[in-house]
Structures are given as C-alpha cells and as structure tokens.
Amino acid sequence: MKILTLSALLCAMITLTGAAGEYHSTDDVQRARSCPSGWTAFNSRCFLYVPRVLNWAQAERNCQSMGGNLASVHSFQEYHEIQRMIVRVSHYSNPAWIGGSDAQQERYWLWSDGTRFSYSHWCRGEPNNDRGQHCTQINFSDQKCWDDFWCDGSLPSVCARKR
Numbered sequence: 296m297k298i299l300t301l302s303a304l305l306c307a308m309i310t311l312t313g314a315a316g317e318y319h320s321t322d323d324v325q326r327a328r329s330c331p332s333g334w335t336a337f338n339s340r341c342f343l344y345v346p347r348v349l350n351w352a353q354a355e356r357n358c359q360s361m362g363g364n365l366a367s368v369h370s371f372q373e374y375h376e377i378q379r380m381i382v383r384v385s386h387y388s389n390p391a392w393i394g395g396s397d398a399q400q401e402r403y404w405l406w407s408d409g410t411r412f413s414y415s416h417w418c419r420g421e422p423n424n425d426r427g428q429h430c431t432q433i434n435f436s437d438q439k440c441w442d443d444f445w446c447d448g449s450l451p452s453v454c455a456r457k458r
Contacts, residue, residue, distance in 0.1 A: 336458065364454070368433075391451045429446050
C-alpha cells in the first residue's frame, strides 16, 4: 500500500510541476505566438514601422539588430496591412523602405530576407532604374505604389520578423 501511495504521490508531483515536459502556462504560449511590444502581428509575421530616416543598408541592419529584415511583401492584403500600420503610427502614409533590391543584378529583384519575390505593387513605369536606383520604397506618389529609389536616400522603414 505504501508503494502505491508513493507512486500516486510521485505522479501527482510530476504533473503539477510540469516535470513531464508538457506543461506550458497560457501566458507562455501566448507570448510565443505574439509579437514584441510595438510590433504589429499579421499572419505569421510581426511588422514594425521605424520612423527614423536611414539609408537602405542602415535600415536593413537596424531590422537585423531586432531579429528581422526589411519587410518582404507577399500579397496585396499584406501590403495593405503594412500601409495601415504606417498610418496608425505616423498619422500619414509616409514613403518607407522595404526589403526589395536589384543591386546584385539589374532587374532581378530579391528580398533581403531571402524569400521569393513573387508579389509587387510597382507604380506605372517602375521600376525604371533611373540613374542607378536599386532599392524599394513604398507609398510613393498619390497612388501609394512602389518605386525603385536610390539606396543611399534617407527614408523611414518597415521591419518584419517571424512570430
């Protein structure tokens, strides 16, 4: 009887302390699925509008320092959500850097996070590589579309990271 009582007590302790490796508090699970403070969740990623103006390379490095990259955009819905976030933070639809660049090879656009460049929202006549423009700004012109811009220009930026 002592062995049975001791076994039941041991099983209860393992269950209550989480020693079985399966215990996760609701807060732990929620924290793992949510974004850091100030970031906006959309689908499987977190986005952050950075109002400080930087050139494209500095903006990419800044995003990397926070565990992400300049944002890649994979659908109209995602682009619209990024635009809404910018307006929510800045109260204006500011132009901003995202992670698209053709600096490695002209007209071969890549995302800085390595994902496939399968969606774009270029303005009419863009990208035009006017005098060596190789980096992507969003919210350009009244149409709020994409434009290739000089990478050494100074703009706010949008970072993205996985949740």
